[in-house]
Amino acid sequence: MTAPTATAPERDQPEDPHGGPAEAAVRAADDAFDRDVLPSPPGATGALLRSLLAPRKARVVLTVLLLLLQQAAVQAGPLLVAYAIDHAVPALRDDDHGPLIAVGAGYLLCSLAAGALQYAFIAAAARVNQDVLLDLRGRIFRHAQALSVDFHERYTSGRLISRSTTDVESLRELLDEGLQELVTVILSFVYIAALLLWLDWGLGAVAVASFVPLYALVRLYQRRAGRVYRKRSTAIAAVIVKFVETMNGIRPVRAFRREAANDADFAVLNHRHERTNGDALLEMARYVVGSRLVANTAVAGIVLWGAYRVADGTLALGVLAAAVLYLRRLYDPIDRLGMFLNSYQSAAASLEKIAGLLAQTPSVPEPAAPKELPPPASEHPGREVVFDSVSFGYRTGGEVLPRFSLTLPAGQTVAVVGSTGAGKSTLAKLLARFYDPSAGRVLLDGTDLRDLAVPELRRGVVMVTQEAFLFSGTVADNIAVGRPEATREEIERAAKAIGAHDFIAALPDGYDTDVRKRGGRISAGQRQLVGFARALLADPAVLILDEATSSLDIPGERAVQRAMATVLKGRTAVVIAHRLSTVEIADRVLVMEHGRIVEDGTPDELIAGTGRFADLHRAWRDSLA
Amino acid sequence: MSTKPAPTTDLAPDPAPEAAQDPAERHSTVRALLRLWPYVRPVRARLGTAAAIAILASCVGLVIPLVLKWMVDGPVADRDPAGVWLGALYLLLLGLAEALLFGFRRWLVARPLAGVEAGMRADLYRHLQRLPVAFHDRWASGQLLSRGTTDLMLLRMFLAFPLTFLLVNGVTILIGVGIMLVQDWTLGLVILGPAIPVMITCGIFEKKYSAVARRAQDQVGDLTTVVEESVLGIRIIKGFGRHRSQARAFHELSHTLRGTELRKARLLAAIWAVIVTLPEVAIGAALVVGAVQVADGALSAGTLVAFLSTALALRWPVESIGFLLAMSQEAATATDRYFEVMDAEVEADPVAEVEADPVAEARAAEGASRDVRPRGEARLPAAAGGLRFEHVRFRYPDAAPGSTPLLTDIDLHIRPGESMALVGATGSGKTTLTALVPRLHEVTEGRITLDGADIATLSRRELRSMVAVAFEEPTLFSATVGENVLMGAGEGAGEKELDRALAIAQADFAHALPEGTGTQVGEQGLSLSGGQRQRLALARAVVGRPRFLVLDDPLSALDVHTEAAVEAALRQVLADTTALIVAHRPSTVLLADRVALLSEGRIAAVGTHHELLRTNAEYAHLMSGLDGHGDDEGFQGGDGR
Secondary structure (H helix, E strand, O other): OOOOOOOOOOOOOOOOOHOOOOOOOHOOOOOOOOOOHHHHHHHOHHHHHHHHHHHHHHHHHHHHHHHHHHHHHHHHHHHHHHHHHHHHHHHHHHOOOHHHHHHHHHHHHHHHHHHHHHHHHHHHHHHHHHHHHHHHHHHHHHHHHHHHHHHHHOOOHHHHHHHHHHHHHHHHHHHHHHHHHHHHHHHHHHHHHHHHHOOOOHHHHHHHHHHHHHHHHHHHHHHHHHHHHHHHHHHHHHHHHHHHHHOOHHHHHOEEEEEEHHHHHHHHHHHHHHHHHHHHHHHHHHHHOOOOOOHHHHHHHHEEEEEEEHOOOOOOOOHHHHHHHHHHHHHHHHHHHHHHHHHHHHHHHHHHHHHHHHHHOOOOOOOOOEEEOOOOOOOOOOOEEEEEEEEEOOOOOOEEEEEEEEOOOOOOOEEEOOOOOOHHHHHHHHHHHOOOOEEEEEEEEOOOHHOOOOHHHHHHEEEEEEOOOOOOOHHHHHHHOOOOOOOOOHHHHHHHHHHHHHHHHOOOOOHOOOOOOOOOOOOOOHHHHHHHHHHHHHHOOOOOOOOOOOOOOOOHHHHHHHHHHHOOOEEEEEEEEEHHHHHHHOOOEEEEOOOEEEEOHHHHHHHHHOOOHHHHHHHHHHHHH | OOOOOOOOOOOOOOOOHHOOOHHHHHHHHHHHHHOOHHHHHHHHHHHHHHHHHHHHHHHHHHHHHHHHHHHHHHHHHHHHHHHHHHHHHHHHHHHHHHHHHHHHHHHHHHHHOOOOOOHHHHHHHHHHHHHHHHHHHOOOOHHHHHHHHHHHHHHHHHHHHHHHHHHHHHHHHHHHHHHHHHHHHHHHHHHHOOOOHHHHHHHHHHHHHHHHHHHHHHHHHHHHHHHHHHHHOHHHHHOOOOHHHHHHHHHHHHHHHHHHHHHHHHHHHHHHHHHHHHHHHHHHHHHHHHHHHHOOOOOOOOHHHHHHHHHHHHHHHHHHHHOOOOOHHHHHHEEEEEEHOOOOOOOOOOOOOOOOHHHHHHHHHHHHHHHHHHOOOOOOOOOOOOEEEEEOOOOOOOOOOOOOEEEEEEEEOOOOEEEEEEEEEOOOOOHHHHHHHOOOOOOOOEEEEOEEEEHHOOOHHHHHHEEEEEEOOOOOOOOOOOHHOOOOOOOOOOOHHHHHHHHHOHHHHHHHHHOOOHHOOOOEEEEOHHHHHHHHHHHHHHHOOEEEEEEOOOOOOOHHHHHHHHHHHHHHHHHEEEEEHHHHHHHHHHOEEEEEEEEOOEEEEEEEEEHHHHHHHHHHHHHHHHOOOOOHHHHHHHOOO
């Protein structure tokens, strides 16, 4: 009769750390992203749940069927008690052992069936639950990967991660504990009510009547607890944010002696959570008292009336005994109903967030009919890039790049300079197809980037960015991201070409050093070198470097430039840099300002001129003198 | 997109720190849980009362069947309506008492237990803030977070339920069994039959189950890592078109997890099958035996009804023992995990560093007030003054014992008011060296003095009030721009200091933000570009007019124009501040009066930029990328092509 976690106490959902307080904190922006409420079409949550369950309809039906049978077996007990008292005992007095043997056999059968069915039910339900979770996890993962970089920049990593962890987790709790609990409770209510009505419609009617105040209580609790729980999850989210922020920023915390101030801030947040946590527990206490009072009063009333009628002779004693046994079972699961409501509420909120995420359409979709790049035009591996009347603005408005056209001949190395916000990175991202242009086309040897499937696109264009993220695994694994099928020799050759071999060889296990393990300290500059080795290994036709040398020292930068001149010779390259030393290797320089290309020429031409680049270059050379 | 590890409430253990836990796991559940006593002590009276009340309520529940028996055998059999009324009244009163007692119990413990949880969390936070930076290097914030949330929640639940109910259910079972045996000892024994087998099976399954559960937890952790990395590294994945290999890794892990979860579910199903079947069989047997006795007249019908009611009432306490023990096991693991962190030693200070310590407080205040006075007022003769490294040797505490230290022998003297640039190849230990000054890491050997005082003799509080730092990775906290910058100043700093600092760091953009310097930034607020964050971090470092300034590559994310403007303003600040500046580029080096070259764990050369450029080949190489002597003529053509 009881599911595994029967009185498992209420759990708080350590909720999405980015949800609640963000609303309070960000006053300025009225953006759906900032408030973490991505629009999802009405009914999307229900539709999502249905679409998850639909493929396993047969199993769901089987699970419910198993539970129906299991409950039938469990609820047969008291009925057999009634039969034993009212029929088997008198029969026994007449030396008729038949009924008693029947009762014994029936009870044994029911017990065994209840156990076996319980096993089958839990196993079947777990199968459904796990398949749903597997499906959902996969959908979120694939969808997040398919969404454009533009989306990722605005949605923030923390939110995306909590979608696929905490939010999936709260659905798991609902499925594992809540849902089967609810079905069990409802089924046992229905069964018992029906049995009571069948045993004696009067007693049954009183029991059914008691559902009315109970239902009111549940609704009341649902409303009140809902409020408290929302407050609590906001409170715990604030605690989590403060906690994580402190731990991630431990160096500045220590250096600026923030410990005491942080303790005080944390105490306030922690206390707020303590209050709401206490409130939630008290709300539960009230509900338990209320429902128990109703239940026990109902039991007393039914027993009174039943006993009265047994005394009258209008009711059999066995029926009263069975009714009393059923009543105990009837009211047992009310507490658990309260807990189910909690997990349902948090799961519904989570599902809604997930549905909102899944409703986002990738702004950089894969082509329906992918094309292939034409064979290289010359013996050089580089390809020609054409921006054909391209303009770009974010979907939220504001034009970043006004309409422009630009041709980069195959094999040319182009440096793009300009101040922050001039649009250099946007240009690079359009070329890498992290974004699609709002108007116009980006062509690679005459083929629109939008017509290329991902593998083909990445043979054509690879972009190395400033943040050289390392995946868990060895250094060699990380370099092999550039070309997974590369041999160890090729990996080492790439590392050597970029000047990363020496530091890698000096790590505890050389190329096999796990970057997340002890002793695997790798500085920002070294990480950038690993990033370059990846690019070298990928060997693309067009290479984009977006601030990819910012943490390197000058010799490191030189090694990169040497590698580009030798290993990547003949490739088309676009180099974005703050530092002019990077520009030295360029065949051509573009100076950007406010989204427009304001100067375009060879370095020597521009240096000889009187434009912005000439000014910058002079200032820089002075620093070396 | 934030590049720092994202906060997840991942409950999965991280392999590295968890490895240390194996021996801990061996010691018993009880011993682990006993460590909770100091936290439970303050609420022991309430908890004790609550347990007593719960026992009382359970006993009330057990009396109800007896009243039933009395009614069936007495008034009902005698056809006495008045007696029936009385019996029902008793039932009602007992029912009300049971409900109120259970409610009272919950009311008693609700606030105290929330308090215990909050207290433990506050202690954890407090402790973590004071653990060495090296500790934080090893532990992912997600791991620490799961200790501060999920684990503490498990502990609260343990105190609320298993701790009380293991006792309560034990007592209830004893009393119930007693009642049954008194009523009819044969029937009692029949009912009691499966109790022991049930407990034994529970014990066996529990062990298997907890092993599988642990494995599932680990696999969830691995899966979370893939998810985290696929989000944090999205640009690389997209840049190289590696969706498929990530998706494959995810697919494999999530399928493995599903398999483990299913195994877990089957074990659970088996436990429940046993728990459902055995007691039910016993009740069936009791029913048959009882019916025979009633037919023989050896037993009253009322007694049989009461007996079966009692047996039913006891079913729950017996069944629950299994999961109560499982919860205790989980709580014990959570306790171990919690104390794993709490047992790590905080940095000891020569001067006891306590917030309430008036001495430290006064010293810190003195330090702060000194800061407002003009620079160059050294306490000690200038010869000994400034920032001095004497034979400093440093090896990371987690490095292999025999390995060469990262810094072998650092000797460097920065005169009072002087600014020194620190130059070295990638990975030469520049950042590490700067971390030694505010004692974020402790020197392995040798000493560092500030105006003649060994930093090891200063309290960290005092030391850090004298030294301001700007880190390579500029971290802003969830607070307003103004608060973030003023963190670097002493008490009482206001608008004026803020404006000055923002002006120096060329961070005037802050005034143009939606709410000016009152705009929220950080994870919860407006996201700023790397260059903007770097400038705010710089403003934070200079706002308190510190005597010593440590800047780790403070201008790397700035474009050329901004860099030039910051440099101009920074020069004025540096004119009379003792400063150590990590630099990669000549433009940054030129901020400083002199340059020190860090090479192979030592300071290989000290001099002005131009001196070193002429005389030191390694320096010239680092600054210009050339192998020989660097002058700007040679540089132009010699880019290695």
